[in-house]
Amino acid sequence: MKKIFRFLGTGVLSAAIIAVGAVAGFGQDAPAATANANCADIDGHNALYTKFTGVYGKKTLPEMESALSTGKEYLEKFGSCEAFTEQVAFVKPHVTRLESAVRRTKLVARYDASVKADDPTEIVAAGKDFLALEPDNTNLLMPMALSSSYKSTKENNFKYSDDAIRYATTALGKIKGGWAFTKKDDKGAPVIGVFQYTFSKDAAIGELTYALAYSNYYGKKDKKTALPLYYELSQSSSYKSDPRVYGTIGDYYIEEGAPIGDEIAKFIADIKAATDEKVKADLDAKVKEKIAMFNGYTERALDAYSRAYNVAKAGPYKDNLYKVMQGLYKRRFDKDMGLDAFVSTTLVKPFPNPTTPVTPVSDPEPTTTTGTAAPTTAAPASTTAAKPATKPMSTTVTTKTSVAKKGTRR
Numbered sequence: 001m002k003k004i005f006r007f008l009g010t011g012v013l014s015a016a017i018i019a020v021g022a023v024a025g026f027g028q029d030a031p032a033a034t035a036n037a038n039c040a041d042i043d044g045h046n047a048l049y050t051k052f053t054g055v056y057g058k059k060t061l062p063e064m065e066s067a068l069s070t071g072k073e074y075l076e077k078f079g080s081c082e083a084f085t086e087q088v089a090f091v092k093p094h095v096t097r098l099e100s101a102v103r104r105t106k107l108v109a110r111y112d113a114s115v116k117a118d119d120p121t122e123i124v125a126a127g128k129d130f131l132a133l134e135p136d137n138t139n140l141l142m143p144m145a146l147s148s149s150y151k152s153t154k155e156n157n158f159k160y161s162d163d164a165i166r167y168a169t170t171a172l173g174k175i176k177g178g179w180a181f182t183k184k185d186d187k188g189a190p191v192i193g194v195f196q197y198t199f200s201k202d203a204a205i206g207e208l209t210y211a212l213a214y215s216n217y218y219g220k221k222d223k224k225t226a227l228p229l230y231y232e233l234s235q236s237s238s239y240k241s242d243p244r245v246y247g248t249i250g251d252y253y254i255e256e257g258a259p260i261g262d263e264i265a266k267f268i269a270d271i272k273a274a275t276d277e278k279v280k281a282d283l284d285a286k287v288k289e290k291i292a293m294f295n296g297y298t299e300r301a302l303d304a305y306s307r308a309y310n311v312a313k314a315g316p317y318k319d320n321l322y323k324v325m326q327g328l329y330k331r332r333f334d335k336d337m338g339l340d341a342f343v344s345t346t347l348v349k350p351f352p353n354p355t356t357p358v359t360p361v362s363d364p365e366p367t368t369t370t371g372t373a374a375p376t377t378a379a380p381a382s383t384t385a386a387k388p389a390t391k392p393m394s395t396t397v398t399t400k401t402s403v404a405k406k407g408t409r410r
Contacts, residue, residue, distance in 0.1 A: 038077045039078065045087075049074060051070050052091060075095060079091075111126040111130050111140065141170055143195070146208070148211075148215075149164035152214075165211075165212060168209075172205065209236070230245050230249055240311075242311065243307075246307040246351075252354060257301070292360035299361055300352060303351070306325065307351060
C-alpha cells in the first residue's frame with residue numbers, strides 16, 4: 001500500500017513548482033491551468049488518497065458506494081497529475097471494480113427480493129437487467145421460467161406463458177448443452193436456481209420441460225408442441241408418477257375425438273332421413289369407419305386416465321378420475337363390469353406416444369336378420385357424453401391435486 005506523506009520528494013515538488021510557474025508564465029492558457037491546478041495541492045491529494053485507501057476494500061453497499069464516490073473524486077482532481085502517477089494507477093482499477101460491484105450488488109438485491117416475493121413480472125424485469133451483466137448466469141433463468149409458468153392460470157388468461165416458454169427454452173438449452181453448474185447444495189451436490197427455485201440437474205430438466213409443455217398446451221393452445229413434451233415427461237424419472245401428465249393427454253384424446261362423435265351423430269340422422277337404400281348403405285359404411293376411429297380415441301383416453309388414476313394420491317381427484325373412467329368404459333364397451341381388469345391390463349403395456357396416429361378399433365359385426373333398415377353398428381353415446389368436460393383442462397378430470405407442484409399449474 002502506497003503511503004503519501006507531507007512531502008513526496010524533490011521530483012514531485014519540482015513538478016509542482018513547474019506547474020505553478022506555468023500558470024504564472026502563460027496566463028492566456030486558462031483552461032489548461034485550471035485543469036492542472038490541483039496537482040500542486042499536496043495536502044488535498046494526501047488527504048483524499050488516504051481516505052480512499054481506507055475504504056476501498058469495504059464490502060457493504062453503502063461502504064462501497066462511499067468508496068466509489070471518493071475514488072471518482074480523486075481521479076477527477078488528480079487523475080491527470082504526473083506527480084501522482086503511481087497513486088492514480090492504484091485507484092483507477094479499484095474504481096472500475098467498485099462500479100461493477102455496486103451495480104451487481106444492487107441487481108442481486110432487487111432480483112433476490114423479487115424471487116422471495118414470487119412476483120413473475122418483477123422477477124423477469126430484474127432478471128433481464130441482471131442477465132445484461134451476467135448473460136451466462138443460468139441460475140437466474142430458473143425463477144424467470146418457473147415463476148412465469150406456475151403463476152400462469154386460466155384465471156389470468158395465462159398471462160406469463162410467453163415468458164415461461166422463452167426462459168424455459170433458454171435454460172433447457174444451456175443445461176442440456178453442458179452448462180457448468182456453479183452452485184452446490186448443503187450435501188455438495190450440484191444444483192441450479194435461486195432460493196425456492198433451486199433444483200438438481202434432473203429435477204431442473206423435469207420442471208422446465210413441464211413448464212414448456214403446460215405453457216404451450218394451455219397458454220398458447222399449441223398442442224403439437226406440447227404433446228411430445230408431455231410424452232417425454234411420462235418417460236422421465238421425475239414426472240412419470242405425476243397424474244397431471246397423463247390427465248392432460250387423456251383430455252387431449254377426448255377433445256380430438258369429440259368432433260368424430262359429432263360426425264357420427266350427423267351420419268345417423270342422414271341415414272334416418274334417407275329413402276334410397278344405396279345412400280343408406282354408403283352412409284352406414286361411413287358410420288362404421290367413424291365409430292372405429294371414435295373407439296380408438298376412447299381407448300387411448302381410457303389408457304391415459306388409467307395411468308393418471310394409478311399414480312394419483314387417494315382423494316377427490318382420484319375418485320373423480322374413476323367416475324370418468326367408468327363413463328368412458330360404459331360408452332366404449334356397453335357394460336359396467338370389467339373396468340378394473342381393463343386398467344390392470346393397460347398398465348402392463350407401454351404408454352402410447354400421443355404424437356402417433358390413433359388406430360381405429362372395429363368391433364365384430366353383430367348377427368343381423370335379413371333386410372337393411374338401420375346401421376349394423378351401434379353409434380356411440382351422445383357427443384355430449386363424449387366429453388368429460390368442455391374445457392381444455394377438464395375440471396372433472398385433471399384439476400389441481402395434492403401432487404401438483406409449485407403454483408397452480410394443473
